[in-house]
Amino acid sequence: MSVEVVCVASWNVDLIAHIPQPLERGQTRMANAFERLPGGKGSNAAIAAARQGAKVGLIARIGGDDFGQMGLDLWTHEEIDSQHVVRGAGETNGTALILVYEDGDNSIAVYPGAGAGLSATHVQSASAMLANARVVMASCEVPLAATQSAFETARAHGVLTLLNPAPAMPIPDGLWPLIDVLTPNEGELLMLTGAADIDTAADLLLQRGVGAVVVTLGERGCTLFRQNAAPLRLPGHTMQVVDTIGAGDTFTGTLAAALARKAPWPEVLHWANAAAALSTQAHGAVTAMPTFQQVQTFFPYTTGT
Numbered sequence: 001m002s003v004e005v006v007c008v009a010s011w012n013v014d015l016i017a018h019i020p021q022p023l024e025r026g027q028t029r030m031a032n033a034f035e036r037l038p039g040g041k042g043s044n045a046a047i048a049a050a051r052q053g054a055k056v057g058l059i060a061r062i063g064g065d066d067f068g069q070m071g072l073d074l075w076t077h078e079e080i081d082s083q084h085v086v087r088g089a090g091e092t093n094g095t096a097l098i099l100v101y102e103d104g105d106n107s108i109a110v111y112p113g114a115g116a117g118l119s120a121t122h123v124q125s126a127s128a129m130l131a132n133a134r135v136v137m138a139s140c141e142v143p144l145a146a147t148q149s150a151f152e153t154a155r156a157h158g159v160l161t162l163l164n165p166a167p168a169m170p171i172p173d174g175l176w177p178l179i180d181v182l183t184p185n186e187g188e189l190l191m192l193t194g195a196a197d198i199d200t201a202a203d204l205l206l207q208r209g210v211g212a213v214v215v216t217l218g219e220r221g222c223t224l225f226r227q228n229a230a231p232l233r234l235p236g237h238t239m240q241v242v243d244t245i246g247a248g249d250t251f252t253g254t255l256a257a258a259l260a261r262k263a264p265w266p267e268v269l270h271w272a273n274a275a276a277a278l279s280t281q282a283h284g285a286v287t288a289m290p291t292f293q294q295v296q297t298f299f300p301y302t303t304g305t
């Protein structure tokens with residue numbers, strides 16, 4: 001079977017320290033715990049999609065070091081196609097330094113390493129995989145020129161494009177109309193537009209040419225905005241959060257998988273919302289990412305929910 005969901009992906013190793021409260025500038029604190037776990041917004045979303053049953057392929061540039069090898073081993077285990085992953089010989093892999101606080105929230109600094117060298121030329125070497133996919137997704141952790149190239153190819157072949165605009169950064173004018181679905185969180189949505197509320201912000205992005213905006217609102221769920229349609233608002237799930245690392249990536253990857261199987265929007269949103277909620281139930285980005293069956297067990301979908 002050919003690849004259904006292609007991710008133009010970042011791959012980081014997450015170095016995670018647990019401390020009670022955010023640090024003040026200049027402050028040093030002893031951490032309660034430390035973990036080294038898989039991360040990277042692209043790889044996380046790809047794994048989320050694969051666990052939902054989608055056949056997933058990556059386009060990525062990773063380090064020639066041990067961290068790079070960890071990625072290859074992980075994707076083999078998750079049955080993700082990594083034939084278009086290139087290793088930068090002698091280059092350091094992407095690394096994320098993460099502080100997790102006692103309420104489960106976090107702060108993250110990402111050093112992209114070899115991933116910063118992902119180019120449009122590299123992306124085009126995977127043009128056949130892109131052209132034959134159902135969904136092509138990316139985040140802002142990979143160079144925007146690589147994303148633009150992938151989305152141009154996708155658009156030329158009628159393949160749906162999905163951007164998670166995280167971390168939020170200025171998006172070139174030419175990229176907006178190539179985005180079929182955008183999945184910002186509330187802070188990213190407001191930052192991208194300068195608007196004061198999500199309805200105004202989403203409307204601005206639709207005017208820039210984005211096909212649909214799905215804003216994630218944590219415990220408050222998510223809302224879908226489209227042209228000429230009333231917003232579709234889905235309530236969230238109340239969870240005892242262990243940590244929220246990767247919850248947004250789980251949402252995006254699960255959304256991609258549901259769109260790839262051509263589910264209708266209410267079902268797509270239900271699935272992404274539920275998977276993101278379940279992903280907060282263990283430490284790290286991928287540890288608690290649910291399978292299709294786990295979502296169906298904990299939050300079964302019935303028409304109209």
Ligand code: RIB
Binds near residue numbers: 040
């Ligand atoms: O979204 C969570 C991810 O952001 C982490 O896994 C970290 O690697 C950073 O990319």
